[in-house]
Amino acid sequence: MNRKSRKDIFLNGVIFENPLLVLALGVCPALSVTVTASAGLAMGLSMLFVTLCSCVMISALKKVIPAKVRIPCWMVIIGTFVTVARLIIAAYIPALESRLGVYLPLMVVNCAIFGRFESFASRNSIVNSAVDALGTGLGYTLALTLAGAVRELFGSGTVFGLPVSLAGARPAVLFLFAPGGLFTLGMMMAAANKLSRGRAAQKQKDRCMSCPAGTVCPMNGKGGCER
Amino acid sequence: MKDFFYIIIGAVLVNNVVLIRTMGVCPLFGASGDRRAAHGMSAAVCLIMVLSTAAAWPVYRLVLVPLGIGYMETVVFVLIIGGLVQLAETAIESFFPALREKLGIYLPLTASNCAVLGLLEQNVREGRELGYSLISALGCGLGFWLVMYLFEGIKSRVDRSDIPESFKGMPSYLIAAAILGLSFMGLTGLLDGLFGM
Known part of the structure; x- marks a missing residue:
C-alpha cells in the first residue's frame, strides 16, 4: 500500500470511524473514568498502548490462529498486554492505577479494541495494522479526553486541574457521577451525528462486524442491535 | 439472613452494576x-x-495466590469465563433443549460482557470471602436484570417518540439511561435507613 492510503487508514480511525463517537463502541470506560480530563487522557493512552501492541501481535499471528478459536486466542493476547500495562502503571504512577481501578483490566473485553482485531488486524499486514491501531487509539484518546474535559468543567469548574470561570454558575457535582457521564456522552454523540450529517448513526447500524460477539449474536443479520 | 438482604439490596438498588458502576452497558442499548x-x-x-x-x-x-502470580488474574478470569460459557451452552443443548431459544443463544454474548469480568476483579480487589462473593454475584446479576427490564420499556417508548434527527438512536438512549441513573442515585441512603448500619 502507498503512503496515501496509510494516511487514510489513520484518519479513518481518528475521525471518520472514531470508535467512541461514531461507532459507539467501548462505551463503559468512557462513562466511568472520565471524571477529569487527565484521567480520560490516561485511560486513552493505556488503551492506545494495548491496542497497538495487541493489533501488531494479532496481525503477525493471523496465519497461525485458527478461525474457530480466534476469540479465546485474542483474549489471551490482549489480556497479556493489559497486564503489562497495569504493572507498568502500578510501578511508575501508583495513584493512577488506583484511580482507573477495575476499569484497567476491563480493557480485555473492550469492544472498541476487539473491533479492530475482527475487522482489521486479522486480515491486514503488520504495518497497516499498527497504523490502524494508532489511529483508532488516538481517536479513542481524544474522545475520552474531551468527555473528561466536559465533565470536569461542569462538575468541578476546572479543566486539566486549572480553574475555569463558569460565568458565575456553581459546578454541578452530578456531572462527576454515572448519570453525568451518560448525559455527556449522549450529547457528544448527538453532536458527532449532527457534524457528520447522520453518517455516524448509519455506521452504528452496521457495526455487527466490529462487535466481539458479532459472529454469535442472535441479532446479527436481523439489522443488528439497533433495530 | 440480614447480611444476605444487605448485600442483595446494596448490589441491586444502591450500587447497581449498570447505572451506578457503569459496567456491562453495551447490552442495555443492544440486546x-x-x-x-x-x-x-x-x-x-x-x-x-x-x-x-x-x-x-x-x-x-x-x-x-500461593504460586505468587496473583497479577495474572485478568488472563485467567477471561479464560474461566470463556470456558464456563462454552460448558453452559453445551449443557443446555444436551440436557435442557427447551431452554436453548430462551437462554442458550444469549450465553456467548456474556463472555464479552464487562460486567462479568468486572465482578470477578471487584471480588479480588476487595478481598471478599467465598460466601460474600457468591451473594454479591447474585445481587449483581439481579441488578443487571432489573435495569435491562426497565430500560427495555423505556427504549421502546424513546424509539416511538418524535425527537430531533441527530438524537435518534444511541444519543437518546444514553440520555434516557442518564435519567434512569438519576433515579437510582436517589436510593443512595437506602441501606442506612433499612438496616441502620
Whole structure:
C-alpha cells in the first residue's frame, strides 16, 4: 500500500470511524473514568498502548490462529498486554492505577479494541495494522479526553486541574457521577451525528462486524442491535 | 439472613452494576430488542456471574495466590469465563433443549460482557470471602436484570417518540439511561435507613 492510503487508514480511525463517537463502541470506560480530563487522557493512552501492541501481535499471528478459536486466542493476547500495562502503571504512577481501578483490566473485553482485531488486524499486514491501531487509539484518546474535559468543567469548574470561570454558575457535582457521564456522552454523540450529517448513526447500524460477539449474536443479520 | 438482604439490596438498588458502576452497558442499548431478549440476556448474565464467581474464587485463592502470580488474574478470569460459557451452552443443548431459544443463544454474548469480568476483579480487589462473593454475584446479576427490564420499556417508548434527527438512536438512549441513573442515585441512603448500619 502507498503512503496515501496509510494516511487514510489513520484518519479513518481518528475521525471518520472514531470508535467512541461514531461507532459507539467501548462505551463503559468512557462513562466511568472520565471524571477529569487527565484521567480520560490516561485511560486513552493505556488503551492506545494495548491496542497497538495487541493489533501488531494479532496481525503477525493471523496465519497461525485458527478461525474457530480466534476469540479465546485474542483474549489471551490482549489480556497479556493489559497486564503489562497495569504493572507498568502500578510501578511508575501508583495513584493512577488506583484511580482507573477495575476499569484497567476491563480493557480485555473492550469492544472498541476487539473491533479492530475482527475487522482489521486479522486480515491486514503488520504495518497497516499498527497504523490502524494508532489511529483508532488516538481517536479513542481524544474522545475520552474531551468527555473528561466536559465533565470536569461542569462538575468541578476546572479543566486539566486549572480553574475555569463558569460565568458565575456553581459546578454541578452530578456531572462527576454515572448519570453525568451518560448525559455527556449522549450529547457528544448527538453532536458527532449532527457534524457528520447522520453518517455516524448509519455506521452504528452496521457495526455487527466490529462487535466481539458479532459472529454469535442472535441479532446479527436481523439489522443488528439497533433495530 | 440480614447480611444476605444487605448485600442483595446494596448490589441491586444502591450500587447497581449498570447505572451506578457503569459496567456491562453495551447490552442495555443492544440486546434488549424485545422483552424476551432482555430476559434471556439477563438470565444468561446472572447464571454466568454466579458460576464464574464459584469457579474463579478457588482458582485465585488456592492456585494463583500461593504460586505468587496473583497479577495474572485478568488472563485467567477471561479464560474461566470463556470456558464456563462454552460448558453452559453445551449443557443446555444436551440436557435442557427447551431452554436453548430462551437462554442458550444469549450465553456467548456474556463472555464479552464487562460486567462479568468486572465482578470477578471487584471480588479480588476487595478481598471478599467465598460466601460474600457468591451473594454479591447474585445481587449483581439481579441488578443487571432489573435495569435491562426497565430500560427495555423505556427504549421502546424513546424509539416511538418524535425527537430531533441527530438524537435518534444511541444519543437518546444514553440520555434516557442518564435519567434512569438519576433515579437510582436517589436510593443512595437506602441501606442506612433499612438496616441502620
